[in-house]
Amino acid sequence: MYNFSFQPVFENLDLLLYGAWLTIRMSLIAMVLGLIVSLLGAVAKTSGIRPLRWVMDVYVEVIRNTPFLVQIFFIFFGLPAIGISMSPNTAAIVALVVNVGAYGTEIIRAGIESIPGGQIEAGRALGLSPVQIFRYVVMKPALRNIYPSLTSQFIYLMLTSSVVSVISANDLASAGADLNARTFASFEIYLMLTIMYFLLALGFSTLFAAIRRSFFTYPASR
């Protein structure tokens, strides 16, 4: 019989909790930067400027049709060949932002295109400025429409970040792997990691639900 022993897990819980904090921090940074990339990408894709649209098309298609593992390897091991050398943790965040940016661009673009033309005309008829139209008539309803897809993409980003240990970046999964290498209590450690990732995902869902309640309630309070 395999002897279950959770002692190595509990003795090194601080290590795992620090790993969880690194995962949270890395994910939050990647989410915020990824949201910015996605917004800019979606605006570029729906703009009338052709070359800009082509560039975004190439970016989105290349990233969405290649595995994340290959992307992160390329950024960490490939880019130094042309003089761009990043620390593992920076490279991990860059890879996550590049990856989620492509998916987010498509999601937000879909949201923008879901706004009927008549709604924008109504905004013009009310005498709103172009900036106001973009912000209140297009962006806010668009984000409200695609909010569930965008946030589930963000949670997926947090779960995907568990592979960054392949370039020796530090996160929850690498903390678990290091602990496993020392204690060999694999089942216990990975069971613990499963629970911790599950709780992290639950935490992010709760956070996103709270943001939705305060920013995207409908009908709009103001």
Place this chain on the structure above:
Amino acid sequence: MKLNRRLFTTLAASALVAGLAAPSMAADLAEIEAAGTVKIGMLVDFPPFGIQDMSGNPDGYDADVAKALADYMGVTAQIVPVTGPNRIPYLLSGQVDVLVASLGITEERAQKVDFSRPYAGISIAVYGDNGLEVTDKAGLSGQSISVARASTQDSGVTAVAPEGTDIRRFDDDATAVQALLSGQVKLIGASNVVMSQIAAAMGDRFDKKFDLSSQVQGIAVAPGSDALLVKINGFVEQAKSDGALDKIHEKWLGEPLPDFVKTAQ
């Protein structure tokens, strides 16, 4: 209420994982002989000990030793590819009966698995750019060094590294070497075997900085597989004395089995 349901789901998931993990046991020699096959775990990403040949079949020093071991036992070898980090879990969970997986004999591993007499050996050292002035462990401070996670060189480097050493752990030797080649790290903890292959490809760009240890490797079985272990030790002793291991070593590493392996207990 909602929270209770979530808690229940979590517990149910844990119970499932525990249930899957539980049926794990020592390997029984009689059962293996009755079945006529022995499941042998080996690395396939650790040339020249474990590689895949052109048609994707496991090959290398370990594969030849595994086949010779199965012949000695009078059964067929079913080779299961494993990786550095998962090889011991594979053995302990009963998914393989035996590991011929270049497993270096260390005290902490010996608490988890039972080792045979040494059947191979590797010497491990710190290597790096030949312009770099590092001559001993104190020189590691402030340097970045790559190692394969959970490997013998990982424990070796971790044990001697002073404060301020940036140890980067990768999943395998190939990735750790890639980090060195792409300049992401300046040093690597690696074996003479890995470095001889790099030297073959890259010339003298890297040189040895200082030795960490020489390491003998054993064939491993799950604790309690005593009859099987006796059989394996019989095989190792015979293969050492009749020159079978020398021949396999010559084939893959270009020299007979080193003396520190032959004399080690």
